[in-house]
Amino acid sequence: MARATIHDVARTAQVSLATVDRVLNNRGGVAAKSVKKVHDAVARTGYVKDQFAANLSRGNGYRFVFLLPAGQSAFVRKLIAEIARESDLNRKDRVHIDIRSSKTFDPVSQVASLRQIDPETTDCAAVIVSDVPQVRAELTRLRAAGVRIVSLVADVQAEARDIYVGPNNEVAGRMAGQFMGRLIREPVGPVLVIAGSLAARDHAQRLLGFRQVLQNDFAGLTLLPVVEGFDDAARIADLVARTLDAMSPVGIYAIGAGNAGLVAALRRANSAFRPVTIAHESTDATREGLRDGLIDLVIDQDPGRAVTRAVRLMRDMADKQIVPPARGEIPLSIIIKESLS
Amino acid sequence: MARATIHDVARTAQVSLATVDRVLNNRGGVAAKSVKKVHDAVARTGYVKDQFAANLSRGNGYRFVFLLPAGQSAFVRKLIAEIARESDLNRKDRVHIDIRSSKTFDPVSQVASLRQIDPETTDCAAVIVSDVPQVRAELTRLRAAGVRIVSLVADVQAEARDIYVGPNNEVAGRMAGQFMGRLIREPVGPVLVIAGSLAARDHAQRLLGFRQVLQNDFAGLTLLPVVEGFDDAARIADLVARTLDAMSPVGIYAIGAGNAGLVAALRRANSAFRPVTIAHESTDATREGLRDGLIDLVIDQDPGRAVTRAVRLMRDMADKQIVPPARGEIPLSIIIKESLS
DNA sequence: AAAAAAATGATTGGCGTTCCTCATTTTTAG
DNA sequence: CTAAAAATGAGGAACGCCAATCATTTTTTT
Numbered sequence: 001m002a003r004a005t006i007h008d009v010a011r012t013a014q015v016s017l018a019t020v021d022r023v024l025n026n027r028g029g030v031a032a033k034s035v036k037k038v039h040d041a042v043a044r045t046g047y048v049k050d051q052f053a054a055n056l057s058r059g060n061g062y063r064f065v066f067l068l069p070a071g072q073s074a075f076v077r078k079l080i081a082e083i084a085r086e087s088d089l090n091r092k093d094r095v096h097i098d099i100r101s102s103k104t105f106d107p108v109s110q111v112a113s114l115r116q117i118d119p120e121t122t123d124c125a126a127v128i129v130s131d132v133p134q135v136r137a138e139l140t141r142l143r144a145a146g147v148r149i150v151s152l153v154a155d156v157q158a159e160a161r162d163i164y165v166g167p168n169n170e171v172a173g174r175m176a177g178q179f180m181g182r183l184i185r186e187p188v189g190p191v192l193v194i195a196g197s198l199a200a201r202d203h204a205q206r207l208l209g210f211r212q213v214l215q216n217d218f219a220g221l222t223l224l225p226v227v228e229g230f231d232d233a234a235r236i237a238d239l240v241a242r243t244l245d246a247m248s249p250v251g252i253y254a255i256g257a258g259n260a261g262l263v264a265a266l267r268r269a270n271s272a273f274r275p276v277t278i279a280h281e282s283t284d285a286t287r288e289g290l291r292d293g294l295i296d297l298v299i300d301q302d303p304g305r306a307v308t309r310a311v312r313l314m315r316d317m318a319d320k321q322i323v324p325p326a327r328g329e330i331p332l333s334i335i336i337k338e339s340l341s
Numbered sequence: 342m343a344r345a346t347i348h349d350v351a352r353t354a355q356v357s358l359a360t361v362d363r364v365l366n367n368r369g370g371v372a373a374k375s376v377k378k379v380h381d382a383v384a385r386t387g388y389v390k391d392q393f394a395a396n397l398s399r400g401n402g403y404r405f406v407f408l409l410p411a412g413q414s415a416f417v418r419k420l421i422a423e424i425a426r427e428s429d430l431n432r433k434d435r436v437h438i439d440i441r442s443s444k445t446f447d448p449v450s451q452v453a454s455l456r457q458i459d460p461e462t463t464d465c466a467a468v469i470v471s472d473v474p475q476v477r478a479e480l481t482r483l484r485a486a487g488v489r490i491v492s493l494v495a496d497v498q499a500e501a502r503d504i505y506v507g508p509n510n511e512v513a514g515r516m517a518g519q520f521m522g523r524l525i526r527e528p529v530g531p532v533l534v535i536a537g538s539l540a541a542r543d544h545a546q547r548l549l550g551f552r553q554v555l556q557n558d559f560a561g562l563t564l565l566p567v568v569e570g571f572d573d574a575a576r577i578a579d580l581v582a583r584t585l586d587a588m589s590p591v592g593i594y595a596i597g598a599g600n601a602g603l604v605a606a607l608r609r610a611n612s613a614f615r616p617v618t619i620a621h622e623s624t625d626a627t628r629e630g631l632r633d634g635l636i637d638l639v640i641d642q643d644p645g646r647a648v649t650r651a652v653r654l655m656r657d658m659a660d661k662q663i664v665p666p667a668r669g670e671i672p673l674s675i676i677i678k679e680s681l682s
Numbered sequence: 683a684a685a686a687a688a689a690t691g692a693t694t695g696g697c698g699t700t701c702c703t704c705a706t707t708t709t710t711a712g
Numbered sequence: 713c714t715a716a717a718a719a720t721g722a723g724g725a726a727c728g729c730c731a732a733t734c735a736t737t738t739t740t741t742t
Contacts, residue, residue, distance in 0.1 A: 003435075005728060016691045021730070031689060031739090051433040052393040052402075053728035056697045061393075092392040092660060094344075174679035183523055213679060302672060305646075319433060331643060334675035338515035338554060346698060357721045362700070372709090372719060394698035397727045 004045035013041030024049070051319055061094025062318050064311070066152075067113055067127040069104035073231065073257050074283035075303065082307040090311060097311070098122075105197060107132050114138040119145035124314040126150040126165070131201045136160040148317045150310050150328075153301070154202040162317060165310045165328040167301040169202045172332050173209025173255075176278050179297055179334075180210075180251045181218035183276045188220035189250035192243050192275075196231045196256025206255050206280075224249065233261035240265035244275075252277045259295075260285040266294040282335055290337050298335040305330050345386035354382035365390070392660055402435025403659050405652070407493075408454055408468040410445035414572065414598050415624035416644065423648040431652060438652070439463075446538065448473045455479040460486035465655040467491040467506070472542050477501040489658045491651050491669075494642070495543045503658060506651045506669040508642040510543045513673050514550025514596075517619050520638055520675075521551075521592045522559035524617045529561035530591035533584050533616070537572045537597025547596050547621075565590065574602035581606035585616075593618045600636075601626040607635040623676055631678050639676040646671050 010020045015034055022030050023038040041047075055061055066083050068076055080099060087097040100116065103109035110129045115138065117125055125147055129135050131154070139149050139160040151161040181187050193210065195203045207226060214221050224247060229236040236258045243249060244265065252275050254262050259279050266277065266289070274294070279286050282300040289295030309330055316323050351361045356375055363371050364379040382388075396402055407424050409417055421440060428438040441457070444450035451470045456479065458466055466488055470476050472495070480490050480501040490502040497505075522528050534551065536544045548567060555562050565588060570577040577599045584590060585606065593616050595603050600620050607618065607630070615635070620627050623641040630636030650671055657664050 007728085018692075019690060022690090025730075027731090029689065034689080048432045050397070050435065050728055052397045052435060053697090054730075056391070056393045056397055056699090057728075057730040059697060059730090089657070089662075091389050092662075094391065094393060168682070171680055171682065175677060178677055178679045185526060209679075316430070321430075321433075331674050332680070333672050336516060336519050338519040338550075339512055339673070341509070341512065348698085359722075360720060363720090366700075368701090370719065375719080391698055394727090395700075397697090397729090398699040398701085400700090400727060 003050070004047040005050070006047070008045050009038065009041045009047050012045055013037045055094060061096060062090075062124070062315055063096050063098075063122045064314050065098045065100060065117055065122050065125040067110075067117075067125060067129065068099065068101050069128055070101040071104050073104075074285065075257060075281050078283070079303045079307065082304045085304075086307050086311050093315075095311070095315070102129070105130065105200070107135050110135050111138050114142060117142060117147065119147050122147055123318040124148040124150065126152045126310045126314065127161075128152050128154055129156065130199070131156040131160075148314065150314060152310055153303075153306060154200060156201075163313060163323055163325055163328045165306055165313060165330065166202075167330055167332045169205035170209040172280070172299050172301075173206035173211075174213050175209075175332065175334070176206065176253055176299060177210040177213025178217070180253060180276060180278055181214065181221065183296055184221070184250050187218045187250070189222070190224050190247050191221050191251040191253065192224050192240070192247070192249040193226045193253045194229045194236060194239065194255060194262070195226055196258070197228055198226070200256075203255050210253060210255075221251065229254075229256060229258055229261075231257040233258045233264075235261065237261035237265040241268065244269050244271070248273070249275050251275050254279040257281065257283075259283065259289065263289040263292075263294055267292070286335075287340060290335065290340060293337070296336070300333045300335050301330060302333060344391070345388040346391070347388070349386050350379065350382045350388050353386055354378045396435060402437060403431075403465070403656055404437050404439075404463045405655050406439045406441060406458055406463050406466040407651075408451075408458075408466060408470065409440065409442050410469055411442040412445050414445075415626065416598060416622050419624070420644045420648065423645045426645075427648050427652050434656075436652070436656070443470070446471065446540070448476050451476050452479050455483060458483060458488065460488050463488055464659040465489040465491065467493045467651045467655065468502075469493050469495055470497065471540070472497040472501075489655065491655060493651055494644075494647060495541060497542075504654060504664055504666055504669045506647055506654060506671065507543075508671055508673045510546035511550040513621070513640050513642075514547035514552075515554050516550075516673065516675070517547065517594055517640060518551040518554030519558070521594060521617060521619055522555065522562065524637055525562070525591050528559045528591070530563070531565050531588050532562050532592040532594065533565050533581070533588070533590040534567045534594045535570045535577060535580065535596060535603070536567055537599070538569055539567070541597075544596050551594060551596075562592065570595075570597060570599055570602075572598040574599045574605075576602065578602035578606045582609065585610050585612070589614070590616050592616050595620040598622065598624075600624065600630065604630040604633075604635055608633070627676075628681060631676065631681060634678070637677070641674045641676050642671060643674060 006020050010017045015037060019030060019034055020038055023035050068079060083097060083099055100113055102113035107130050111134050136157055143149055149161040151164045153166045155164040195207060198204050227239055240262055263285050277295045278297050279295050280299050282298055286295055286298045290298060313323055347361050351358045356378060360371060360375055361379055364376050409420060424438060424440055441454055443454035448471050452475050477498055484490055492502040492505045494507040536548060539545050568580055581603055604626050618636045619638050620636050621640050623639055627636055627639045631639060654664055
C-alpha cells in the first residue's frame with residue numbers, strides 16, 4: 001500500500017483538499033469540528049507529510065547559520081572543517097549553511113554578529129556564545145522572529161535557545177575526577193587545575209564536577225588554587241613549569257584549550273616523576289601528548305558528531321517536528337594512547 | 342542566486358534537456374563529445390541534483406532492511422528500539438525500514454534470511470551476520486543484484502559488503518588492556534577473560550588487542566586460559582564464581598554479553614578483595630554493575646549512533662553518492678560510574 | 683428575513699526531476 | 713550516394729504538496 005497523501009486525508013475526512021491544507025499548514029479560518037475531522041483522518045490514514053514534495057513545492061530549502069568564535073584554535077578549526085563537510089553532504093537536500101564568526105569571549109561582538117542574522121533568510125542558527133544577558137536578549141529576539149536557536153558546545157539559559165547540542169560538562173568533570181583518582185597509583189598530594197576562563201559556562205561546569213568527585217572519593221588529593229590560562233599556550237606552559245617545580249603536583253587537569261603549552265612544559269620537565277595528566281579535546285597537541293606518554297587521558301567531545309547532530313536537529317526543527325531536549329546530548333569519549341589508530 | 346537546475350546545465354552545455362537527462366542517468370546512446378559537454382556544464386554551473394525532486398519524481402523512496410540476530414539479548418533489543426526510532430524520524434523523508442531476524446550464530450538461518458531479501462524492492466540492507474563463505478556468497482549475490490550491503494557491528498570480508506559501520510574492535514581490546522593495567526593498583530597476578538564465542542569476529546579482535554597491550558605493557562599480569570561463555574548469564578555466573586575462588590584473579594575482562602551473570606557472581610563473592618572488572622556495552626546489567634562498584638569500566642559502542650550512521654550512509658549510497666569507508670567507523674565510548682546520569 | 687461574516691469547495695500553476703514517446707538531424711555503413 | 717543506424721531535440725505527464733484565487737455554501741448578526 002502506498003503512503004497516504006493529502007487527497008486520502010481529504011477523502012476520509014469528508015472535506016475538501018483546501019480545508020485539509022488550511023488545517024495542516026494552519027492558515028486559520030477553519031471551524032473547530034472540521035479541524036477535528038482532519039486530525040482524525042490524519043491519524044486514521046497514518047498520513048505523514050512528504051517532506052520532499054513539501055520542500056520542492058515551497059521552493060526554498062534549509063538555510064542555516066553557524067556562529068563560531070573566531071580564532072585559530074584547533075577545536076574551532078576542526079569544527080569549521082566538519083561544518084563544511086556536513087554542508088557538502090547535505091547539499092543535495094537543499095541545505096545551505098553559512099559560517100560566521102565573532103570574537104571569542106566577547107559578548108559585544110557576539111551581539112553584533114547575531115544582529116547580522118536576518119530572520120527572513122535563515123531558518124535556524126547554531127551558536128557558540130557567552131551566557132550573558134545582552135546575548136540572551138538577542139537570542140530571544142531572534143527566536144521571536146522565527147529563527148530556531150541551537151546552543152552548541154556551550155549552553156545558554158534554556159529560555160534563550162530551542163535546544164542545546166553538546167556534552168554534559170558536569171559529567172565530563174566528574175569523569176575527569178574519577179580517572180584522576182584512580183590513575184594515580186597513590187592518590188595523595190596536590191592537583192593542579194587549569195581552566196580557560198571560569199566565565200565560560202562549560203569550563204565552570206567541568207570544574208564543578210571534578211571538585212565533587214575529588215572531595216567525595218579521593219580526600220587525599222587536594223586542589224591547588226584554580227588558575228585561568230585563557231587558552232593561551234605560552235602562558236600555560238610557563239604556569240605549568242613553575243607549578244611543577246614549586247609544588248610537585250601528582251595530577252594535572254586541563255579544562256580548556258591551549259594544550260600545546262601544557263605538553264611542551266611536561267616534555268621539558270626533567271623530573272623522573274610525572275603527574276597524571278588529563279585534558280580535553282582531541283587535537284594535534286593532545287594526541288601528541290598521549291602518544292608520548294605526557295598526557296594520560298583525553299576527554300573528547302567529537303566535534304564532527306556535534307555538527308552532524310546539530311544539522312540533523314536543525315532540519316527536524318525546520319520541518320516543524322517536535323525535538324525532545326535529550327536528542328541534543330552527545331556522549332563524551334575517552335581517549336587514551338591505545339585509542340589512537 | 343538560485344541553485345542550478347538541469348535546465349541551466351542544458352543551456353550552458355548547448356544541448357537539449359533530454360540529452361542532459363540521458364547523461365546524468367546514464368541511459369546510454371549519447372556521443373562522447375556530448376557527454377563531455379554535459380559534464381563540463383555540470384562543473385561550470387555547480388549543478389547538484391535536487392534529491393527532493395528526484396525522489397518525488399521517481400515515486401519510491403528509500404527501502405532498507407535490517408537483518409539482526411534473533412533473541413532477547415539486551416544489545417539486540419536496544420538496537421531494535423533504535424532502528425524503530427530512526428525509522429520514525431525518517432518517515433517524512435520516505436524512508437521505509439524493515440527489520441528481520443535470523444538465528445544467532447547460525448549461518449544457515451542467515452543465508453535463508455538473506456535469500457528473502459528481494460533486490461527489486463530493497464535498496465540497501467544492513468546486516469549482522471557471520472563472516473563465513475556461504476554467507477559471503479549470498480551477500481555478494483545481493484550486491485550484484487543491486488542491493489547495497491552494510492555490515493553492522495561485526496564486519497565481514499571487505500568484498501562482501503559496501504561498508505562496515507561499527508567500532509574498531511581491536512582498538513576496543515587495546516583500550517581494555519590499558520585500563521586493566523592502570524586501574525589495578527598493583528598490576529601483578531592472573532586476569533580472567535570471558536569471551537562469547539571466539540568464532541565471532543568482533544570478539545576475536547577484542548581479545549587480540551587486549552593480549553597485545555598486556556604482553557607489552559603489563560608483564561606482571563598473566564592471562565588465564567580464555568573461556569567461552571556463549572553469552573549465557575547462568576553459565577558465566579558459575580564460571581566467574583569458581584574462578585574467583587580458585588584463582589583470585591586481579592582483573593576480569595568480559596568480552597561479550599551475558600553480563601547479568603558476571604554481576605551476580607561478583608555481588609555474591611564474599612572476599613574483601615574485588616578484581617578490576619571491564620565489560621562491554623551499556624546495558625541494564627552493566628550499568629547496575631557500575632553503579633554498585635562491581636564493574637569498573639564499560640566500553641560502549643552506542644547502538645543508537647551505529648543505527649543513525651547506518652541509515653545515513655544507506656541514504657547516501659541509495660542516492661548514488663560515493664561513501665568513503667572511514668565514514669562507517671564509530672568511536673567507542675568509555676563509561677564509568679560517573680558517566681551515569 | 684436580509685445582510686454580513688465565516689467557512690468551505692473547486693481549481694490552477696508551479697517546484698525540479700524522471701521517464702516516456704515521437705520527430706528530426708547527424709553520422710556511419712554499404 | 714543512399715539506406716540504415718545513431719544521436720539529439722522537443723515536449724508532456726507524473727510525483728505530492730503549496731499557495732493562491734474565486735465561487736459557493738453555511739452560519740452569525742442585526
